Amino acid sequence: MNDASQPTFRPYLRPCRYPSAMSEAAADEAYDAAVVDLLGVLAYGELSAFERLCADAALAPTLDDKAEIAAMACAEFGHFQLLRSRLNELGADSETAMRPFVAPLDAFHASTSPADWLEGLVKAYVGDGIAADFYREISVLLDDRNRALVKEVFSDTGHSVFVVAKVRAAIEDDPRVGGRLALWGRRLMGEALSQAQRVAAERDALAGLLSGASGAGGMDLVELGRMFTRITEQHTKRMSALGLAA
Amino acid sequence: MNDASQPTFRPYLRPCRYPSAMSEAAADEAYDAAVVDLLGVLAYGELSAFERLCADAALAPTLDDKAEIAAMACAEFGHFQLLRSRLNELGADSETAMRPFVAPLDAFHASTSPADWLEGLVKAYVGDGIAADFYREISVLLDDRNRALVKEVFSDTGHSVFVVAKVRAAIEDDPRVGGRLALWGRRLMGEALSQAQRVAAERDALAGLLSGASGAGGMDLVELGRMFTRITEQHTKRMSALGLAA
Numbered sequence: 001m002n003d004a005s006q007p008t009f010r011p012y013l014r015p016c017r018y019p020s021a022m023s024e025a026a027a028d029e030a031y032d033a034a035v036v037d038l039l040g041v042l043a044y045g046e047l048s049a050f051e052r053l054c055a056d057a058a059l060a061p062t063l064d065d066k067a068e069i070a071a072m073a074c075a076e077f078g079h080f081q082l083l084r085s086r087l088n089e090l091g092a093d094s095e096t097a098m099r100p101f102v103a104p105l106d107a108f109h110a111s112t113s114p115a116d117w118l119e120g121l122v123k124a125y126v127g128d129g130i131a132a133d134f135y136r137e138i139s140v141l142l143d144d145r146n147r148a149l150v151k152e153v154f155s156d157t158g159h160s161v162f163v164v165a166k167v168r169a170a171i172e173d174d175p176r177v178g179g180r181l182a183l184w185g186r187r188l189m190g191e192a193l194s195q196a197q198r199v200a201a202e203r204d205a206l207a208g209l210l211s212g213a214s215g216a217g218g219m220d221l222v223e224l225g226r227m228f229t230r231i232t233e234q235h236t237k238r239m240s241a242l243g244l245a246a
Numbered sequence: 247m248n249d250a251s252q253p254t255f256r257p258y259l260r261p262c263r264y265p266s267a268m269s270e271a272a273a274d275e276a277y278d279a280a281v282v283d284l285l286g287v288l289a290y291g292e293l294s295a296f297e298r299l300c301a302d303a304a305l306a307p308t309l310d311d312k313a314e315i316a317a318m319a320c321a322e323f324g325h326f327q328l329l330r331s332r333l334n335e336l337g338a339d340s341e342t343a344m345r346p347f348v349a350p351l352d353a354f355h356a357s358t359s360p361a362d363w364l365e366g367l368v369k370a371y372v373g374d375g376i377a378a379d380f381y382r383e384i385s386v387l388l389d390d391r392n393r394a395l396v397k398e399v400f401s402d403t404g405h406s407v408f409v410v411a412k413v414r415a416a417i418e419d420d421p422r423v424g425g426r427l428a429l430w431g432r433r434l435m436g437e438a439l440s441q442a443q444r445v446a447a448e449r450d451a452l453a454g455l456l457s458g459a460s461g462a463g464g465m466d467l468v469e470l471g472r473m474f475t476r477i478t479e480q481h482t483k484r485m486s487a488l489g490l491a492a
Contacts, residue, residue, distance in 0.1 A: 047309065063348075
């Protein structure tokens with residue numbers, strides 16, 4: 001099937017732009033490292049989302065609300081377990097794979113610690129939404145199996161209906177709440193972007209995946225710009241679903 | 247099938263000793279109220295166990311340990327969901343059914359808040375063990391279906407192996423830890439008994455289930471005494487599995 005004049009690509013890769021100086025083996029290695037990095041950041045993201053939702057559950061005004069948030073926390077933990085299993089399948093140690101992302105993700109959560117129940121709800125919906133959009137965009141650079149895993153991890157678990165109803169009701173009760181939560185939503189977006197940049201800057205393998213240097217397709221600057229536009233549009237949609245100005 | 251000289255019993259009841267002054271309808275009502283109370287205290291017990299384990303997860307020394315405790319928390323939440331479903335099937339509002347038990351169970355957790363990771367592990371194993379033994383003992387007074395539910399809720403989810411290994415390793419590292427944790431285990435037992443007495447004293451329906459006044463079989467004082475002996479024996483076995491003097 002291969003024409004000798006063409007480089008052979010790993011079947012799951014989009015047309016490859018890795019530098020001609022990089023051998024195929026080196027490209028494979030770079031790609032594998034990028035996948036482990038990506039699964040590592042996702043796994044720790046889910047584990048810390050579990051913890052953060054547990055803290056939110058403690059702020060719940062009723063036992064039903066507490067149970068709803070606890071269900072969201074356990075759904076995140078289920079995703080963590082899927083990601084950890086895949087890391088193990090790939091021969092990676094999950095603790096080692098997650099370790100580089102503990103500090104930046106903890107910093108994100110520390111800088112966006114909800115002051116009350118409503119801020120927690122908005123963070124769960126808006127913050128997770130931004131993360132989900134971002135990782136789904138990146139997943140197009142992955143092979144089928146890992147792309148399917150990322151899709152599953154970020155599938156809507158049906159909890160957004162609960163959050164939207166609670167936040168809209170609170171704004172209806174007291175419209176001033178809407179102004180405060182709109183500011184909060186914007187801050188979440190800003191912090192998420194700055195943490196994402198920090199992670200990409202520190203992790204060569206992930207940056208390589210995005211740029212194509214790791215042997216996968218990668219995105220050029222125009223594509224990156226379009227990706228951020230799409231993420232911003234989705235964020236605006238979520239804010240307006242909550243009744244908030246983005 | 248019924249001999250007119252015999253009272254008709256609800257098929258799931260052990261030979262009934264409810265006072266002859268109590269009509270069968272009143273006995274059924276008392277039994278149903280006791281079941282709702284029991285499922286209510288169990289449901290809130292599981293929901294608060296979820297929260298307490300979440301707090302323990304934050305103290306975990308490694309990410310693997312954190313994940314292990316998070317898995318225990320989610321298992322407890324799964325049990326909560328089973329109990330809530332049964333309450334709903336019985337036409338009871340789960341929030342209302344749990345409400346009377348919030349204060350006593352929160353008081354138990356406040357008086358036994360672990361100072362560190364190891365105390366959290368011992369509480370998860372020893373505290374839950376006492377609760378499981380107690381409720382399994384009570385479940386013999388229930389109809390088959392509710393007894394099976396209680397059994398399922400308190401089935402060992404395999405996490406005790408993890409706790410036992412961690413606690414024993416810590417004592418091996420530093421034998422003084424064993425003395426401190428042994429005191430802690432005794433305090434857990436004492437607080438659990440005093441809270442259980444408080445709950446039984448305040449909830450007529452539950453007390454009636456135990457004494458037989460609710461129309462179910464009940465236990466006389468000798469049986470109650472034997473039950474507490476069995477619970478204490480099981481507690482001693484768990485303490486010694488951890489390498490602790492009870």
